[in-house]
Amino acid sequence: MGADLGLRSTAGRQTSRRRPGRPQLIRAAVITVLLLFVLFGFPQLLSLYYIDTMTQVAVYSMVTLALGVLVGRVGLVSLGQVAVLAIGAWVAARLLFATAQPYPVILLEAGLITMVAGMVTGLPALRLRGLYLALITLMLAGAITVVLATVNFPNGGHGFLGYNGSLVHIPPIRRPSVAGSDPAYFRYAVIVAILMFLLVLAHTKTKPGRAWAAIRQSEPAALAAGINTTLYKLWALALASFITGVAGGVLAGAVHYLYSIGFPTQDSITLLAVTLMGGVYSMWGAVVAALLYQFLPALLNNWGVSADWLTILFGLGVLQVLTTAPAGLADQVPKDLARLARLLSRLLSRLLGRRTPAPGKTT
């Protein structure tokens, strides 16, 4: 078995049983402060353009998180996640037009329906492994995209599909009553994303996480060790589809109008590229990937630089990640920064004329 993209083993560690030590507490405190800053600082500091962009980042961080679970934790490579996102957005939009249910309920329903859809299509596909699984997800995504192009997204029409091509005044997809404005919706999206990250954390730290790690190392060995590989693979697929479906629901409210051309099959390929670049073994990687995927294009657009440079950069990034840094930017950047810090301190001590070896040189 070799669907493993990297070399590291990030099995669910047994740390959860012990009392959290000081480093964990510090880390938790730093993350909390960071999140509070994002929730309350960003809407104050950023222009509306960048708030909308950051809402997209929050949405896509869920998508890359789900893909990261599949690729990094279980070793299942999916080339069809944008199609799953489209299903989630479609279901949410249909429900939002058809019912007056509260938004969180709609998100939950969109997640669950997408989960069922993902499992139904995924169950037969899970017989395949590695390259074949990746390619069949690409084929299924291509088929879904064609169907979506014909069916169209709901625009307030009637019937099961909810599409009316002759509507002149298309009503926007509604947002939750507590988050009508763009900054408020941004906070809403970030909170949903945090919940999804916690959901994944709850999985990776417990039994499913350990089972996934075993499956990623070697599926036959996991089977021999008494792990129900089909169950846990399906579980991972269900979790990923659920999260992506919820992300689709958040996306529907964020953009107000949905079009099938917004979900082309090739975006799934780019999505895999940025997820690999961000790093699939850590959840920070999902955030990095979403920033690469949504924030960088907005930034370049603002600067008047063609987005094609970004496509080229993503291509180079994939090659670089696969050949030299399997754990992605989330792993590589801190290491490189530490290396840079060591180099600087060594240079500094040399400049000051001291001959003492710089700290940390022992590695």
Added chain:
Amino acid sequence: MPPWSDFEPFIVSGLALGGVYALSGVGLVVLYRATGVLYLAFGAVGAMGALIAWSLGRENVPGWLTWLVCIAAAAVITLGYGLIFGPALAKRDPLVKAVATIGLTLILYGLMDLLWTSSGGQARSESLPTDNGGFSIGQIQVDWTQVIALAAGVVITVGTGVFLRYTKLGTAMRAMANDREITATLGVPVRKVEAAAWLGCGVLAGVAGLLLADLAALDATTLTFLVISSLAAVLIARLRSITLTFAAAILIGLLHDLLTPITALSNYQNMTPFVLAAAGLLVMSRRRVMTQSREEA
């Protein structure tokens, strides 16, 4: 159901499309068997070649020279990628090797969109002189490009089969498909054989790009992602048999085009390769025994 005469023109165009898919599919299978790389950038390098040829054609460079340049460009890019990243990723999983070619696809795609921007709305077209001549069978008009496309598919499939069966290089490729290490131990210059496979695949990518630019559209996105249709044929053949690849490719091309006159289904005609590949894969993966061998699936 429309009358039969409505379907007739689509048989010809379907066969032509199937021929190009077959040619691409054979290139993909041979490269996969020899090097373990599923070359997802196949469409992108073809598109790059076709666009370079188009630009040269605008500078009044003679047609035959632009076609050669198209094929050469695709071959050089492919060979270059193979020489740089082939050895670096040789020991990795087939999936990693395939994803790496997505990197090349994105680089080429970005470059093409940058250099031959499509936002201006100016449609490009590449037309080969063989479009003008032709003949008719009964009511159906057939142009020479379509004949060439189908013939190229047949010739490449048969030629590759003969090449793999009877030549020394072909035998070496088949040996490497079984086991790279053992083949190297037996004294086969593994790197050279791999380079030959990359070069061959690149040439086929150039030919396919040129033909598809004429038969389909000269557009970076279309050409880059048309490889997915060939990929479907390759998947049905389980990345193994070139005969099966040929048959699947013809079937996909025919079925895709024959759905055009049926109004109820014509919206869904682009699903043909995906549905066939998904069904084929799922049916063939029944009752598969899980093994720990290096040969994936």
